[in-house]
Amino acid sequence: MTVGVALASALSGCREEPTIVIKFEPNDMSGGRTADLGARPAADLAAAPTPDLAVAKKGTAVKPPTKGAVECKVAADCVIEPSDCCDCANGGKQHAIAKKLAAASKAARTQKCKNTVCTMMLSTDPSCGQRADCVDGGCVMIKK
Numbered sequence: 664m665t666v667g668v669a670l671a672s673a674l675s676g677c678r679e680e681p682t683i684v685i686k687f688e689p690n691d692m693s694g695g696r697t698a699d700l701g702a703r704p705a706a707d708l709a710a711a712p713t714p715d716l717a718v719a720k721k722g723t724a725v726k727p728p729t730k731g732a733v734e735c736k737v738a739a740d741c742v743i744e745p746s747d748c749c750d751c752a753n754g755g756k757q758h759a760i761a762k763k764l765a766a767a768s769k770a771a772r773t774q775k776c777k778n779t780v781c782t783m784m785l786s787t788d789p790s791c792g793q794r795a796d797c798v799d800g801g802c803v804m805i806k807k
Contacts, residue, residue: 733800734764735802738795741762741803744769744772746790748775749786751790752785753781753783755786758790758804759795759796759804792806792807793805
């Protein structure tokens with residue numbers, strides 16, 4: 664009798680599992696409204712910070728962006744901030760900006776990026792391995 668109970672309990676644990684089917688189909692492209700990504704309101708363009716594209720190698724001089732006034736005098740006057748919505752820890756890029764402009768730039772970026780989700784991956788952009796410095800009165804990125 665004990666062999667029969669053991670055999671019955673062993674066999675009752677075996678059952679057929681349902682088959683899982685995964686289908687990879689293209690999204691339905693026939694309906695719905697599409698967004699024109701090229702057309703952005705002027706308010707979005709005005710609020711976006713202008714990235715500092717001047718990048719200097721260590722020991723070389725680069726002309727700072729012409730803004731009419733001197734942005735910095737020493738490296739401590741410059742800070743690093745994300746170029747767009749995502750920072751280097753989340754797949755983005757960074758640029759140098761004058762410390763006195765950083766708060767306004769952060770507020771504009773926060774407003775612009777409130778609906779943006781960043782990837783959770785380290786960026787491989789070269790700017791992520793650089794630091795901010797003051798060269799000829801302008802904040803630029805240089806190699807560490």
